[in-house]
Amino acid sequence: MKALALWFVAAPLAAQSLPPAREPVAELPGAGRPVNLAATTARRDALFSRLPPGIVIVPSAGSRDLETDVLQDSDFRQDDDFFYLTGLETPEAVLLLTRPADAPQRTVLFLPPRDPAQEAWTGLRLGPGPEASRLSGIPTVLSTEALDSVRAVELALASGPIYTVARGPASDSAVAATWARQGRRDLVNLAPVLDSMRLVKDADEIARLRRAIEITVEAQLAAMRAMKPGMKEYQIEATVEYVFRDRGADRVGFPSIIGSGPNSTTLHYDVNRRTIEDGDLVVMDIGAEYGQYTADVTRTVPANGRFTPRQRAIYELVLATQQAALEAVKPGVTVGELNGIARRYLREHSGDLCRPRTCDAFFVHGLSHWLGMRVHDVGDYRMPLQAGMVLTIEPGIYLSEERLGVRIEDDVLVTLTGYELLSGGAPRSAADVEHTMKHGATDAIR
Numbered sequence: 001m002k003a004l005a006l007w008f009v010a011a012p013l014a015a016q017s018l019p020p021a022r023e024p025v026a027e028l029p030g031a032g033r034p035v036n037l038a039a040t041t042a043r044r045d046a047l048f049s050r051l052p053p054g055i056v057i058v059p060s061a062g063s064r065d066l067e068t069d070v071l072q073d074s075d076f077r078q079d080d081d082f083f084y085l086t087g088l089e090t091p092e093a094v095l096l097l098t099r100p101a102d103a104p105q106r107t108v109l110f111l112p113p114r115d116p117a118q119e120a121w122t123g124l125r126l127g128p129g130p131e132a133s134r135l136s137g138i139p140t141v142l143s144t145e146a147l148d149s150v151r152a153v154e155l156a157l158a159s160g161p162i163y164t165v166a167r168g169p170a171s172d173s174a175v176a177a178t179w180a181r182q183g184r185r186d187l188v189n190l191a192p193v194l195d196s197m198r199l200v201k202d203a204d205e206i207a208r209l210r211r212a213i214e215i216t217v218e219a220q221l222a223a224m225r226a227m228k229p230g231m232k233e234y235q236i237e238a239t240v241e242y243v244f245r246d247r248g249a250d251r252v253g254f255p256s257i258i259g260s261g262p263n264s265t266t267l268h269y270d271v272n273r274r275t276i277e278d279g280d281l282v283v284m285d286i287g288a289e290y291g292q293y294t295a296d297v298t299r300t301v302p303a304n305g306r307f308t309p310r311q312r313a314i315y316e317l318v319l320a321t322q323q324a325a326l327e328a329v330k331p332g333v334t335v336g337e338l339n340g341i342a343r344r345y346l347r348e349h350s351g352d353l354c355r356p357r358t359c360d361a362f363f364v365h366g367l368s369h370w371l372g373m374r375v376h377d378v379g380d381y382r383m384p385l386q387a388g389m390v391l392t393i394e395p396g397i398y399l400s401e402e403r404l405g406v407r408i409e410d411d412v413l414v415t416l417t418g419y420e421l422l423s424g425g426a427p428r429s430a431a432d433v434e435h436t437m438k439h440g441a442t443d444a445i446r
């Protein structure tokens with residue numbers, strides 16, 4: 001009620017001070033956030049420069065159908081490759097890049113024609129025309145109804161194969177398959193080239209990742225402050241995801257993992273229904289998605305705010321292992337080498353903790369994965385690190401007989417000389433975790 005009353009008071013004032021109405025198209029929900037025109041143009045140019053002559057077809061994601069699709073997991077989410085090359089969140093679109101052998105390259109965006117009857121259901125959509133050109137930075141934006149006639153022209157003008165993305169067994173694009181068949185061209189998978197480009201993030205991508213990670217760090221802090229024995233795991237999940245949406249995250253990058261006690265040793269546990277008990281450790285592996293990019297940050301905390309000596313000893317070994325791997329991050333090193341460094345550190349510093357074995361026997365997953373538009377992002381793991389790559393460093397020890405699992409995961413940007421810890425705002429040391437839980441206990445979510 002209070003908010004409503006304030007709105008009544010503020011509305012006339014706000015109306016007077018509003019800037020001149022923007023062009024209506026800027027308000028189109030289908031257009032999504034503003035496109036970074038310099039970044040998307042540079043990506044398309046880089047793709048052109050890496051390809052021999054041919055025709056590239058990249059489709060967007062399709063609309064989702066309330067009657068036939070399983071919608072509970074997510075709303076519409078753009079195809080990552082299409083988003084990478086256009087920055088657009090509009091469905092049912094096609095990007096065409098033609099690189100003839102001896103003529104200038106051409107870029108055409110195809111959008112479904114506007115359909116007022118449909119828009120009563122879906123809201124306004126971005127349609128073909130000059131507004132779409134201005135928003136996308138692509139000079140030629142045609143209706144998808146023109147695809148067939150453009151196909152005839154392009155196939156006559158440009159030689160070479162049809163390039164498109166195939167991430168499953170078949171091509172992701174029916175349009176591309178039709179063009180290849182009609183033109184008797186080979187269909188060549190664009191994924192390896194796109195993957196190697198997507199592996200090294202540009203400034204726009206790093207800014208999006210920073211925001212996603214910043215939001216996720218806030219959620220970790222809120223979860224630590226809220227945590228107490230007797231809560232359900234889903235209540236911590238709710239705290240986390242409240243912060244995500246409240247800070248403008250679009251969705252979760254993956255299902256939130258809140259694993260307490262025995263569930264702390266299940267790597268991808270996301271049922272989140274158990275009652276958190278006094279004496280439990282709780283693994284919180286969470287990531288907000290912002291502007292198509294996701295974070296992935298894990299913290300492990302004692303439910304009652306104090307690690308037992310045994311929990312602390314295991315925790316500190318995992319943390320020291322993570323630190324050893326972090327300090328080795330720099331251009332030229334491979335993920336395989338980092339993994340080896342972490343395993344060797346765990347083995348050599350186990351002492352009696354995991355007797356009769358060494359603790360590396362209980363580190364049952366890989367140390368790192370690439371991070372980007374996908375939480376396990378695309379890219380070849382044999383590639384030596386270079387500046388602009390973003391990866392996780394996440395050692396863990398899982399002792400299921402003791403119902404004791406610890407994972408600490410941070411997101412790292414490779415720099416020219418080493419690394420930048422992007423998620424360091426979430427407490428890492430046992431002392432900092434305990435301090436945050438103790439002194440933040442009465443704080444409401446900010």
Ligand SMILES: [Mn+2]
Pocket residue numbers: 296369392394409
């Ligand atoms: Mn991860």
